[in-house]
Amino acid sequence: EPEVTQTPSHQVTQMGQEVILRCVPISNHLYFYWYRQILGQKVEFLVSFYNNEISEKSEIFDDQFSVERPDGSNFTLKIRSTKLEDSAMYFCASSVGRVDTQYFGPGTRLTVL
Amino acid sequence: KQEVTQIPAALSVPEGENLVLNCSFTDSAIYNLQWFRQDPGKGLTSLLLIQSSQREQTSGRLNASLDKSSGRSTLYIAASQPGDSATYLCAAPNTGNQFYFGTGTSLTVIP
Numbered sequence: 001e002p003e004v005t006q007t008p009s010h011q012v013t014q015m016g017q018e019v020i021l022r023c024v025p026i027s028n029h030l031y032f033y034w035y036r037q038i039l040g041q042k043v044e045f046l047v048s049f050y051n052n053e054i055s056e057k058s059e060i061f062d063d064q065f066s067v068e069r070p071d072g073s074n075f076t077l078k079i080r081s082t083k084l085e086d087s088a089m090y091f092c093a094s095s096v097g098r099v100d101t102q103y104f105g106p107g108t109r110l111t112v113l
Numbered sequence: 114k115q116e117v118t119q120i121p122a123a124l125s126v127p128e129g130e131n132l133v134l135n136c137s138f139t140d141s142a143i144y145n146l147q148w149f150r151q152d153p154g155k156g157l158t159s160l161l162l163i164q165s166s167q168r169e170q171t172s173g174r175l176n177a178s179l180d181k182s183s184g185r186s187t188l189y190i191a192a193s194q195p196g197d198s199a200t201y202l203c204a205a206p207n208t209g210n211q212f213y214f215g216t217g218t219s220l221t222v223i224p
Contacts (some may be wrong), residue, residue: 034211042214043202043214053212056209058211093157099210101159101162102212
């Protein structure tokens with residue numbers, strides 16, 4: 001069964017460094033998402049992406065964040081200058097259509113030191 | 114802004130029992146609602162999606178209902194098994210496709 005994959009599974013970085021989290025959505029899906037979950041807290045929406053542009057973003061998704069679909073398969077989340085509070089599990093998800101089931105990847109655990 | 118609440122926060126039942134998990138949401142103008150399962154340290158597994166036009170959705174031992182007018186959804190698990198032990202999350206969207214999640218119900222099924 002097709003699934004969303006994410007790399008790396010765990011990323012450790014120093015505060016102020018740039019990180020890129022990578023995702024490969026399910027191949028026939030058209031909508032892509034990033035969420036994050038700080039330890040012990042709710043899963044929070046960051047951004048949705050459709051037709052090569054951001055369709056919606058939350059207040060969390062400020063100028064430090066960017067997303068890109070550099071080719072036909074990858075979907076990336078870049079954090080330009082990481083802060084301690086960016087430490088969280090980051091989940092990528094994809095869906096066929098806007099109102100269809102969102103399928104989540106296994107997540108990337110980001111630790112900012 | 115959509116607010117999603119799940120009750121109870123934790124639930125412990127003996128194997129074989131039927132159980133109900135509750136989810137409430139504040140903005141009833143939703144087009145769907147999704148239930149997920151999360152195992153410790155893992156990603157989210159989609160269990161059921163209910164479109165706003167539906168009242169129920171079933172998959173195996175799971176049945177989810179949706180009452181938009183009252184802002185409630187329930188997840189019914191029949192004949193619970195130890196493998197059902199996990200955190201169950203409910204997610205409802207805003208008018209776009211931004212999902213808001215509840216804090217989850219942590220379920221333990223005791224053999």
